[in-house]
Amino acid sequence: MSNQATETLSLNEEAIAKARSCLSEGAVTPSIQPYAEQICKLLNDALATEWVCVLRYRRHYFTAQGLESPAIAGEFLVHATQEQQHADKLSERIVQLGGEPKLDPASFSARSHADYDESTDLNDMIRANLVAERVIIEVYRQMIAIIGDKDPTTTQMLKSILADEEEHADELSDWLAQ
Template identity: 55%
Template sequence: MDDIQPTPRSGIDKLAIRVAAAHLQDGPVTAGYQGDRAAVVALLNDALATELVCVARYRRHYYTVTGRQNAAIKAEFLAHALQEQEHADWLAERIIQLNGEPDFNPATLLARSHAEYDESVDVQAMVRADLIAERVAIESYRQMIERLGTADPTTTHLLIKIMAVEEEHADDMRDLLD
């Protein structure tokens, strides 16, 4: 590695890059990572709890909605449940990348979740509860993105990606309101 010199043309210090990459136990997070890993993992675990509560809420709504006239709403609930599960999976994967532990503890999910669980039996009450939860998720992700700033671009990108889907979900729920 001693023969590697900074490339004046690009301004990239190849030696520094390769030295930083030598810490294999850190996985994908290099020495240049600017975030507070413990704080980011805590944020992500709260987001994970929120997504898992949303999965449970949407699944409950899917299974309890009845009637042919509600078939489109039922399908929307299932589609959203599957997307929320995908978000939870992405968050858990990012937590692992940051050398953290994803917290799936069911005993603490509701306390850590930003959104609430809902046991409505009326279809429009379900839609309203889901719209509120989506708006809560959107604001939660917006605040997390703002808090991270430029310290962790990968996590910020992930949160923006999830937030965009949550905005679509809110739009879908608003369209289902009577």
């Protein structure tokens, strides 16, 4: 048997032994364990941000007024729904990593990377949402860089959310340009 085949067999045996050793820890394998708590903290702050975005978009959906408001308000509702889906994904991943999603609404503003907004002018609403999207885009990029290959599943999830946030920013930028 070649050295490479022996090394592969040894790696497989080691992976099997590690997998069997802590079955109760679910997705938290030994390679993620040292980082799980820090990753959960990052995800919980992103979770607070997503909830603030859900609330901001929904407020804007209900209060948007003006000639172009029905179309833009509809887009706000679509974005609110997608932000809620992001929050759900983040919550699920936090639990998979052995953490607890921090869903106390009183803590959202302090932990959120984006601001809540009570604008009544349609252009101000669009601008506030665009600023928030641009902030969270940068935050997700930084999180992806920090987490990297320490937790590929979380990194992949964040990349998927990032793509949605970039799409939101493009749509809002288009509305603002009109």
